[in-house]
Amino acid sequence: MTLTLAIPTHNDTECLRRLLAQARDLSIFDRVVVVDDASDTPVTREEVCPDGAWPGDSLTILRHEACRGPGVARNRALEHVDTDHLLFFDADDQLTPDLAALAHRLRGREFDFCLFRHADSRRNHWGGQGQMPLDEAHWRRAGVQVGELGSVSPDQAAALAETANYPWNKIYRTGFLRKHGIRCSETLVHEDIELHWMSFRHGRDVLVSDRVGAFHFVAAGGQRLTNRRGEERLAVFGPLDRLFNTLAADAPGKLADAFLRFVSGLFDWIRGNIDPGLLARFDGAARDFLLTHVDEPRFARITRTDPVLARRIVFQMERGRT
Template sequence: MTAPRGQQGAGAARSLALVIPVRNDARGLAALLRQAAEMGCFSQVVIADDASDRRVRRWHVPLSLLGCTTVLRSRVQGGAGQARNRALAAVGCSHLVFFDSDDLFTADLPPLWQELDGEDFDFCLFRHYDSRALAQGRLGQMPVDDLLWRMAGCAAGGLQMVSGLAAARLAETANYPWNKIYRTAFLREHGVRFSELPVHNDIAAHWQSFACAGRILASDRAAAVHAVREGGGRLTNRRSAERLRVFEALAEAAAAVRARHGTASVLMLALLRFACGLIDWVRGQIETGLQAEFDRLAAGFLGRELGRDGLSGWLSREDPVLALRVTLLMAQGTGRGQS
């Protein structure tokens, strides 16, 4: 068996792999593969077909990518997280980018990859365009993400190394899997994996990445267009009990942050702020009949975290406003916030 194109050994040149989880999205996959072929910066493509009704076949792949493309097929649907984990094992390139079949790159990806030549980094986070912002006549990300990039000092100024508070601010941005170029060995050395959940499978890997990375780069290039559509089967639109499992992903994220940075850290503060915002968002998404159970689970998650290693007292001193927000969410789940 020959090694995948771009297999890295000692002294080998850097190379970039494109990893695409897909289920029943032949049209989106075809558009993304055509774009990838035109860009000419990918040495390997790994397609993880998550039990599509009509399986992905190699003849879907443009001729110029055919020789470096691997198609993995799951017989049983396992979700995008499981598909990405399977695909990671097949990557032979020094670096990779996970990308969803229903999103597209911008023309900024090849120059970003070129700009990273010679840089030593674990992952590089880049900006994106969001279709919801475009629909509002704005070119960019959603307002909260744009604010966090500005607070981190990374909204302009080109490629830069980030750490400490700046990195924590960027960790609070929407936990997407496709806005980072990873060093493959970093993911493997630290066992960074996606949660194999129906939804929210990107949260743990995102926070594990920020917790474990020693060298994080941020680029103000917007290298992707993220499409969010109302209705349909996209994960964003799901309102069922699957959403209740978000606390499994958040618990994984908290464990990773604790293990690498301890309880009292700027990254833990960032995670708690993110978790509170996500809890509010999910509660507004799910079916009304699930809200009481969701509130109970939210209170349990937050209570467990605040009970670890004096986190509650430290949080009250470090960020009283956030401490109050956490307290109110816990009260909502225990009934103490109801009159």
């Protein structure tokens, strides 16, 4: 297995330098592709790799002259990957030694992607360690919380698809992404939703590991995209529409219903993270989305299989009318 580490970055040289040093120490990556999304000071090899640990073409640095978001950056990185597998990663997160053990274990295995556990900095503040409780619940529901490496059944995939749509907790087979045209959305935020769900839609040989391969840092406030509260949040409906149409047509069963459950939760998350002045527009767009995609047969099925979701959908539709 040859493996590329693909990293979008924007004004985060210090973290990028730390990540590249970590990646060198793990000795599992053959290539690194960095896409500098219009940092104020362009990323240079000398600055992020002062010890020359990634010589020659083992490190590729690409640059956008205008900031286009991490989705565009990841897509551009994917175009330059020439290894058979890749891991998208964010500059401000950290790799863990367990990722190396997982990569060794994956050698010689056939798979489309391998989902691994991560640790979230917010858990540390509560005195714990691991993923956020909702993600743990989805892993528990899928029955994959314990196990160094296992295959994922379609039912388990539907449960795991509802986890947070991170791009950096999966080792991908490059050919899998290219064959199915799986990419990030080119929106400034929520760019990972399409990558995540289309992966589960098309994945046939999906693996899962309880190894903690990444440490995810979440910092409240600041200029990070996660903390954006403006109009860019409204752009989420484009990817959601495309995804639902695809999932409903190609995978009308559990995965499409799982996606609706995810979307319903996402709507509530966005409402808590958007400027109050945009709430009415957002609620109206959410109502339109639900009215368009939740037809009577689907709603009838949801009322039987997931009455809580049915109640939430009704509530969210009503909220958008006012």
